[in-house]
Amino acid sequence: MSLSIFDQVDPPAPPTISASRRRKSRIRATDLLDEAVLGIGSRPARLVLTMIGTVVGIGALVATLGLGQTAGGQIAQRFDAVAATRVVLTPAEAPPGAPDDDNGTAELPWDAAERVGRLAGVAAAGTYTEIDIGTDSVSGVQLIDPTNSATFDIPVVAGSPGLLDADVGTLATGRFFDAGHDRRADPVAVLGARAAQKLGISRVDSRPSIFIGDRSYAVIGVIGAVERRDALLDAVIIPNGTAAVRFNLAAPSDVDVRTVLGAAQQVGRQAAIAVAPNQPDSVKVSAPPPPGRLGDAVQQDVNGLFLAFGALALVVGGFGIANVTLLSVMERTPEIGLRRALGAKRRHIAGQFLVESGVIGMIGGLIGAAIGVLTVLAASIGRDWTPVLDLRMAIAAPVAGALIGLLSGAYPAAKAATIEPITALRQGS
Amino acid sequence: MTTDLPLVPPASDANDPAPLPVVELIDVHRSYPGTPEVLAVRGVDLRIEPGEYLSIVGPSGSGKSTLLHLLGLLDRPTSGVYRLDGQDVAELGEAARSGLRGRRIGFVFQTFHLIGGRTVLDNVMLSMLYQAVPRAVRKARAVEVLEQVGLSGRQHFLPTKLSGGERQRVAIARALAGRPSLLLADEPTGNLDHQNASGVLDLFDTLHADGLTLAVITHDDQVSRRAERRVRISDGELSPA
Numbered sequence: 020m021s022l023s024i025f026d027q028v029d030p031p032a033p034p035t036i037s038a039s040r041r042r043k044s045r046i047r048a049t050d051l052l053d054e055a056v057l058g059i060g061s062r063p064a065r066l067v068l069t070m071i072g073t074v075v076g077i078g079a080l081v082a083t084l085g086l087g088q089t090a091g092g093q094i095a096q097r098f099d100a101v102a103a104t105r106v107v108l109t110p111a112e113a114p115p116g117a118p119d120d121d122n123g124t125a126e127l128p129w130d131a132a133e134r135v136g137r138l139a140g141v142a143a144a145g146t147y148t149e150i151d152i153g154t155d156s157v158s159g160v161q162l163i164d165p166t167n168s169a170t171f172d173i174p175v176v177a178g179s180p181g182l183l184d185a186d187v188g189t190l191a192t193g194r195f196f197d198a199g200h201d202r203r204a205d206p207v208a209v210l211g212a213r214a215a216q217k218l219g220i221s222r223v224d225s226r227p228s229i230f231i232g233d234r235s236y237a238v239i240g241v242i243g244a245v246e247r248r249d250a251l252l253d254a255v256i257i258p259n260g261t262a263a264v265r266f267n268l269a270a271p272s273d274v275d276v277r278t279v280l281g282a283a284q285q286v287g288r289q290a291a292i293a294v295a296p297n298q299p300d301s302v303k304v305s306a307p308p309p310p311g312r313l314g315d316a317v318q319q320d321v322n323g324l325f326l327a328f329g330a331l332a333l334v335v336g337g338f339g340i341a342n343v344t345l346l347s348v349m350e351r352t353p354e355i356g357l358r359r360a361l362g363a364k365r366r367h368i369a370g371q372f373l374v375e376s377g378v379i380g381m382i383g384g385l386i387g388a389a390i391g392v393l394t395v396l397a398a399s400i401g402r403d404w405t406p407v408l409d410l411r412m413a414i415a416a417p418v419a420g421a422l423i424g425l426l427s428g429a430y431p432a433a434k435a436a437t438i439e440p441i442t443a444l445r446q447g448s
Numbered sequence: 449m450t451t452d453l454p455l456v457p458p459a460s461d462a463n464d465p466a467p468l469p470v471v472e473l474i475d476v477h478r479s480y481p482g483t484p485e486v487l488a489v490r491g492v493d494l495r496i497e498p499g500e501y502l503s504i505v506g507p508s509g510s511g512k513s514t515l516l517h518l519l520g521l522l523d524r525p526t527s528g529v530y531r532l533d534g535q536d537v538a539e540l541g542e543a544a545r546s547g548l549r550g551r552r553i554g555f556v557f558q559t560f561h562l563i564g565g566r567t568v569l570d571n572v573m574l575s576m577l578y579q580a581v582p583r584a585v586r587k588a589r590a591v592e593v594l595e596q597v598g599l600s601g602r603q604h605f606l607p608t609k610l611s612g613g614e615r616q617r618v619a620i621a622r623a624l625a626g627r628p629s630l631l632l633a634d635e636p637t638g639n640l641d642h643q644n645a646s647g648v649l650d651l652f653d654t655l656h657a658d659g660l661t662l663a664v665i666t667h668d669d670q671v672s673r674r675a676e677r678r679v680r681i682s683d684g685e686l687s688p689a
Contacts, residue, residue, distance in 0.1 A: 043547040044578040054577070061565025357561040360522065361626075362550015362578035364543050440522045444557065 044362040051367075055374035062347075066379060069343040072336025073383030073423055074390065077416050080329035081391025085408050089399055092407035103307045104142070105247060106287050108135065108274035108294060111303040125301030126270035127294060129259060132179045134293045135274055140282025145182030146271035147248060150175045150262055155232030157255055159218040171217050175231055176254040177262035177271070183209075185275040186247040191215075193223035193240030201258040204265075208236040211252035215241045229255065234265065248275065283307050333423060336383065340427035344376045348435040355435055356443025369436035376428025377421045384420020388413055468534035470629050470661045471496035471519060476528030478514050478684075488514035490684040492528070496630065496663060501656040503675035504665045504686075511684035513634075516665045520632050521549040533629050550578045554623030558635035560615045562607040568594065568618050569603040575625035586625070593621040597651060613644025620651060624660075631655070633664045637671055649674045 059066055110125045128134070132144040157173040182188075183195045191212060200207050208229060210220060220227050220238055228235045236257060245251050262268040274294070278286045287306025291299040348355070355368055392408060399406035471494060478489040488511045496502050506512040517523035518530065521537060530538045532552055537545065554575075555561075562571045572590035573583075581589075594600055597617040607615055616636060623631055633652075637645035649671065656662055656676065664675060672678050678689035 042551065043543045044550050045580045046578050047580050047582070050577055050580075050583060053583070057566060057570065061563075353559075353561055354563050357555075357557075357563070358574070358578070359546070360520065360549065360553075360555045360561075361574055361622075362546050364546045364578070367578060441517050444522070444561065 044364050069379050070383030072339035073420050074387040076333030076336040077384045077387025078390040079332050081388050082394040083325035085395035088407045093404045104278045106276040107305045109303045111301050131274045131294045132181050135290050138289050140278050140286050142277045142279050143181050143184035144276045145185040146179040147273040147275050148177040148271045150177050150266050158230045173214050174254045176256045177259050178256050179259050185277045186245045188242050188245035191241045191243030196258045201260040204260040206236045207239045209240040209256045211242050211254045213252045337423045337427040340376050344428050344431035348431045352443045353446045355438050356440045359440035365436040369432040372432035372435045373428045377424040380424020381417045381421035384417035388416035467498050469495045469497050472531040474529040476525045479526050488684050492686045499659045501662045501676040503672035503678045505672040506681035510681045512665050512681045516634050520553050521545045552629040554628035554631045556619050556623050556633035556636050558638035560619045567604050572622045575622045589625050593625045597621045612640045613647050616648050631662045
């Protein structure tokens, strides 16, 4: 057993120069790493001091970038839910030479909402058309005395049964009109919350009526809130069929579409063909921008000050490593002498200090990244946000730390390599 | 693991008729530039045969440190020939000298030069580190030499927990682990009390009996007297003691 150990140790070399070249000192990479880690580990207090700057710097950078991403993600998420599912179709300006009606714009068909509704990804669709009621006005009770006018300047809107759902509206009371009302051109109306307030109507169980001009309409519901088309809250809404009969409405002006999340762009591309297969150009489609661009715009709002602070802390951290490593080199001069006596070459000494400072930087980067991530998490929990973190950052942080360590360790390592073994050994240990 | 093997193998090949001297210095000078120029070692001729136990004694400032550095390949002669195991080393480059130093010379210092914060075993395993010897082999060898110097039970101690004599024995174990051609000791008992000092010198006697080549540099006649052969250095010149 012990024989094998002796076999591993080389026998004396033949006395030639070429033989001596073969027997130059070398160290295994794993041993170099071992030595560096053991060297660091034997001075834990110093390790903390050395890496504090790197920890602060990396921590500040990770926290800043992470918070920026989280806030950006948060804004994008809210934006997505409301606006990124909204597609609006309007008649386009007719291209020159195309057959069109006399006012220069194409018309949407009455069943535009149903046509769009058949597309995959559409959650709801409804038409929206403002009606010109001319000199008529909306009133709560029939006018008997024209001099004692109780009329209001309330707009009248024609809608299809899907309008409320398409504009994410909720009813305060009653119901919205349906396809039957529409088909029969029933004189029914749904009021927006603000219009209802003006007209003094808060409940529909007593079957209140309103008048547009001299015609009465039964109020069947009141809209409490909408997320889109805020104008609906100010308006009296009547079915398309009723509007066509009573106000000679020729065609709907807008189709409001609510898509499922992520389908807005696709629906936007297909809606025009669905509505006007022969003349897709006659329909103008407003779809939200792809989410990527939106996110980018928010990303740029990341606080530059914090990034600058993080970068500064990293530079300070680098100087910290350089300083303490230099101190360490001075302090460990006898050890350097010993290692030289044991056969270490200059570059072995330099290598050890470089690897030590690189490892210190990497540990600092890891701890800093952890602190940064925890900061982002804490801030997200505090604000009820969804934390968003780029995974690449978790990898980049220790790598950046190691690079800073290597860079900072370069000068002390070079310094250590120049120490003469005789000088080093003269210092006691 | 059995340890009845000698610590030191035969210094020369069996088929080599005349064993080469471990050290051969021929008219070696070492001067340091300056005004006036310092002649630290002048015209030294010295042969150390395999298995010899030599002491070099001299007062401080006699040039004995310079001689130690020359012998240990830590310094170069200004002129003269130095053959280590028959190989002329005066003209070798720095890297080759580092290699030879690591393989052929085992150093024992007055101040031990153990690395604090590292265990006894770790310290001994540093030997052969720069010869790219696998860790397992270094460890096995370290365990073995620690047993030879009587410190088996101290493997996992930190040097700070050891007595001076024990520390020096750790340093000797480290020097032996690499199986050097020459053990070079510089005032090995300088920091030890009488009892620990004689313990270390007894160990040297044992190692010598096992065939190790030793050169002990000291100012202490008590130490030099234990050697088989003594030379005296004075004003950089060597004379038989």
